[in-house]
Amino acid sequence: MKEGKIKNSDLKKAIVTNAPEFPKYTTQLLNLANQNSQATRPKNVGQMTELIKEFDGNSLEEWRKWYKEKHPNAIDNATQKIADMIEKLSKAMQQIDEEMIQAWVEELIITNTYSGLNFQEAVLKKIAKSKNKPFSPATPQDESKGIDGYIGNKPISIKPKTYKAKKGLNEQIDVEIVYYEKLKTCIKFKYDF
Template sequence: MAKQRAAKEWVLNIAFNRWQFNRPKYVGKLAEAIRECAPKSLEDWERYYREQLPQKHVPPSWQMFGNDMDEHLEEIGRRLYAKISEQLRAEVEAITEDDCIAYVREVVIRRTYEGYVTEKQTVYEQLERALGVKLRPAPDEWDRKYNVDFYIPVGNKAIGIQIKPITYTQTPEVHKWREWMRESHERFEREQGGKVFIVFSVTEKGGVKRVFNSEVVGEIRKELERLQYCCANAYGGKGRGKGLTN
């Protein structure tokens, strides 16, 4: 019974949100109402909703269905059922096995990749604004050899940047990424003259992406200044690296 109830609620929740029966024009401004009510019990809230919400917490587009709030909620329930029994059922019955296979491939392969690329691109743009320099995509061989996604050329040297999208559940383990990449990043420093910095990005509520380890911006800026100083003072412009220039 519990599983059946959970399955029903899953369908009801999808339909309730999809057809926006949770919007203020149907159920009133719930968050505003319950804060003003400050109920001590479920009964307090139910009474306030029935008696006060229609007068105090509804938008201009509000329309009462029936003579009171009980009848109003019953009518919303009937409309929800109509959407599920007619429109949603027809849509479910129209889904084929091929549709399901194509959807799984789309989500697992294409959308996962596009989300990953979008997150890296967003953080890349944030870094450019914060540092005031252009980041360049790393050559393919650098990606394999050094584990870097982007680089900042400084004279004939370079700073490496690796952007690693992670979830909040992974944040306690960011030090492990540094250990795993240490060898390839040390190779980059020996051969290209600059350090590699791992930039961890996380997605906030609402899909906003940001740099998790924000202190890395200051560290990159210091390395930029160090390399600029080295290049300015190197006799004849000689130094390590592969002749990368701005």
């Protein structure tokens, strides 16, 4: 395995020493509010990877000035969208009690597990049959790698279509993923292998 180093002196443009400190848990809530409100999506604040390419300055302050001239209302608009969502989340938090938490945990552990595992097996069987290959379920070691089963020798992950939207998940799956959607009359799924 190869390793590399970059000296702090070579990163002087990237290191910010006066970043604000936030109280515990607040950034998690702000991130959730931002995701739900979509306040900092490119349509609202610009495509950052493209904007930074256009920027020809050399400091954080130059970037701040340049960005605010290019998108004068973006930060205020994003702030308002997030503030509105925080208010909605706050009202929702006030409705949560232990009974609701227990119902949610039971649905997650009992209902969703039962349904999800049955959907996975059904999808594996259907694809395996269409490819005239055997299927097998994953082992616990496979599951820790995001593998839900095999079609022949090919490892497969099977996820609900909503999984794509869950950007907060820190899971990396290095196998083919089949996305399914539960409709009223069927399970619809897509795959590219």
